[in-house]
Amino acid sequence: MSNSESPNGPSAFDDAFRGDDVEQRIYGTILQTREPTTASAIADVADCDPKTARKYLGWFSELGIVTRHDGHPATYERNDAYFEWRRINQLAADHSIEDLQQRVRELSSRIEAYEDTYGAPTPAAVDAVTAAEASDDRTIDDIYGDLGNWATALEEQTRYERARQQRVSIDSQGI
Template sequence: MAETDAADGPPPFENAFSGDDVEQRIYGTILQTREPTTASAIADSADCDPKTARKYLGWFDELGIVTRYDGHPATYERNDAYFEWRRINQLAADQSVEDLQDHVRELTTRITEYETTYDAASPAAVDAVAAAEDSDERTIDAIYSDLGDWATAREERDRYERARQQLTDGEREQASG
């Protein structure tokens, strides 16, 4: 890779937010956090003062972006429900009811194909090792890939359906109001 390519590309992962302001660095650190973490550890990752991290984490807690757990010291964790809610609202804002319905239909078709292929109601009901042993065509890696795609399709269908319902309910309210 040429030196200019490296300079124009994204920053190294461990320093992904170095060019952002402190709020963005803390937010970026929260996005990567998968378990309750102290403000000091978040400050270390965001390269800022712990007092500054606590200030922004308090604000993020009020907004619902993080969950604060009391203790000595207090810890903070990304609030996945907030990001789910935000994704659904964005889908409802960006797409029409018809587009959302089309996505739900496409995902339902894909899910039904997996249910038929694996003779199961959900990916959790499939024993991947046994399915690979019973198949002349599918490797265990292909089966695990299918199961991951199937689970993702189910989650996405739920999001699109919730966005569709939100948009439909909003249109009903406007029509009656």
């Protein structure tokens, strides 16, 4: 058995796209990249020819999935704004206006509770160490957990509100 195979589970992360066609392997590699990367490096991970990688990366660039940075060599980077746009479109398509409004209300209540608990408008305005020292029953890990959940709730609230607005616009146009 090779190092990438597991006797009791799925294949190792390195082989996550084994069996996919080359387009899917390149796409999957882009999803995992966190910084501008050359087509050759992407081709190595996707197990394909660099020329093939450049072809698909050019196409992904035209679609807005990746951003191409000119240079020698050119590099490619995942376009997070594209994936955010896709997520909002999917939320708008999958949920009614009422469902989206309800989720925005739930998130708003959660955010308000964090604001009240920490006496601050955002998680960035909270000094976690000071908050933990001032608490009788909360550890620093609890505080950091709250701050992370608060930041996530803020992001989700924005996302759901944008999806709600999009859905209102679509419904008012009768699309």
